[in-house]
Amino acid sequence: MLIATGNRWHATASMFAARAGKDIYCEKPISLTIREGRQLVDLCRRHGTIYQAGTQRRSTESYQFARELVRQGKDRARCTPWKCRSGRRHRAAPAQRCRAPRLGLRPMARPGSVAPLQLRTRQRLALFLDTGEGMHTDMGTHYTDQMQWVLGTDDTMPVEFETGDMVWPDPKQWMSETAISGTFKCRYANGVRGILYQRKGFTDRYIRYIGDEGWVQVDDETDIVTAERSPSCQTRPEGGLSLVQRQLPHPRPARWHPEPAPAAVSSEVAHRARPSSRA
């Protein structure tokens, strides 16, 4: 069963499907709360159904290639862009898309919510806690999922979380219960750190892995993989992977990461910053 409802219904719909004995492919995010995700996992195990989350970057060639580079420690090539053409993420043709239901009070609320929704639009449901957990758990989950996948930590999680630079919109302009921009940091037990830079709807989309000997980056829009050996760009330890996602002015400034940025970044990557609403 393919679940492509609004985010707030993902876990509930998945649980219904599991109870019906269906195998499930569900779009991200998996659930609204951590405990809800645990309930879903337990339910799927109890009913013996297979669940797959829609984090399709795991099946995309460019990300798989970068993962291999990181895991084998081969991020030593100097300024070499690889272009991976196959395995692009799929988009439904416009004609096949369903019409969204009109905004109403009850139908749009998730099971936990009776809050008024008149200020919300369909695209902004992710910004309110009754119906979402913010853009960093919507689009951002693609990057945090990559981090977990590359590190091989699907069975566990970081041990520490911290946020900063949180920006909320002016309530007179428009509403959001979750920050529209922010920096989210985490640390794994082995010292690997992840930094997620959310700048509005992730207007510049990439993930970069920084190791002791260099870095590897996958650009989300083009599937171009860039890597450079850059000893000045260090994190500690164990290969020092970092998840980086942010909107960057050109050129990439030295302050984008606590460690010094690489001296030379391929201009092809640095110039790219176009807005996109694609999830």
Next chain:
Amino acid sequence: MTIAARLNRKLGWDAVKELFDSEEANRMLYREPRAPWRVV
């Protein structure tokens, strides 16, 4: 991450117990659904 943002402080996570090191944060791990919804 959302919970850390809402509390605006650093949180430790125990992946085995699936609990934070803060009682306040742990209360945000779940929200009771409104009636008649319940998990069975």
